[in-house]
Amino acid sequence: MVEELPSVFLVGPMGAGKTTIGKLLAKQLGRTFVDSDWYIESQTGADIAWIFAKEGEAGFRERETRAIDELTQKDQIVLATGGGAVMCAENRAFLHQRGIVVYLNAPVDVQMARTAKDKSRPLLQQPNPRKILQDLYSTRDPLYRQVAHIIMPTGHTYPRHMVNQLLQQLESFTDSTAIAPEDKEN
Numbered sequence: 131m132v133e134e135l136p137s138v139f140l141v142g143p144m145g146a147g148k149t150t151i152g153k154l155l156a157k158q159l160g161r162t163f164v165d166s167d168w169y170i171e172s173q174t175g176a177d178i179a180w181i182f183a184k185e186g187e188a189g190f191r192e193r194e195t196r197a198i199d200e201l202t203q204k205d206q207i208v209l210a211t212g213g214g215a216v217m218c219a220e221n222r223a224f225l226h227q228r229g230i231v232v233y234l235n236a237p238v239d240v241q242m243a244r245t246a247k248d249k250s251r252p253l254l255q256q257p258n259p260r261k262i263l264q265d266l267y268s269t270r271d272p273l274y275r276q277v278a279h280i281i282m283p284t285g286h287t288y289p290r291h292m293v294n295q296l297l298q299q300l301e302s303f304t305d306s307t308a309i310a311p312e313d314k315e316n
């Protein structure tokens with residue numbers, strides 16, 4: 131029963147579609163959508179590129195951990211995280227313990243195609259973004275898997291179709307973890 135669904139947290143690499151799918155999923159579920167990057171920007175009054183430039187990646191990660199702690203405590207939201215959120219063990223614990231974590235997985239070629247024109251991701255403003263995406267994927271893929279309850283490939287599926295598939299997965303996930311009626315009475 132999707133009405134009983136806890137908060138849903140999307141993780142995965144840059145370009146996997148966390149922001150896009152999260153927004154559509156929240157609409158389908160009639161829930162509030164929050165993107166941790168947008169939340170950090172609104173709290174800081176500056177965009178992600180500015181935060182990286184002025185405070186370095188370390189400054190951004192501190193803000194991100196505060197945001198993830200706050201946002202994962204909200205009931206029944208859909209949260210899109212930034213691709214690097216899983217690097218911090220504290221964030222992984224917040225995510226895994228406080229909601230259903232969905233890993234949107236996409237191959238590096240797809241990540242590359244989807245992020246190439248967008249200049250808003252500071253880590254990719256380098257001469258060889260493909261190499262960066264490959265290295266990040268090697269480090270982070272095991273962490274996405276560790277934190278996830280559901281893994282969904284997103285490479286060649288339209289966003290609306292993705293959301294329908296995800297809704298089915300969420301429904302069977304909640305059914306399979308629901309307490310059996312006989313257990314409820316004890």
Ligand SMILES: Nc1ncnc2c1ncn2[C@@H]1O[C@H](COP(=O)(O)OP(=O)(O)O)[C@@H](O)[C@H]1O
Nearest residue numbers: 143144145146147148149150151244287288289
């Ligand atoms: N399933 C998909 N199929 C095609 N394009 C997609 C899909 N998901 C996302 N996109 C596009 O890829 C780009 C990056 O998506 P975004 O949601 O910002 O990814 P993330 O938040 O994971 O970095 C956007 O231009 C978006 O429209």
Ligand SMILES: O=C(O)C1=C[C@@H](OP(=O)(O)O)[C@@H](O)[C@H](O)C1
Nearest residue numbers: 143144145167212213214251252
């Ligand atoms: O992978 C990362 O380390 C980052 C991913 C970005 O979010 P998206 O995954 O939504 O692009 C954003 O948080 C920041 O640029 C760092």
Ligand SMILES: [Mg+2]
Nearest residue numbers: 148149210211
């Ligand atoms: Mg995003």
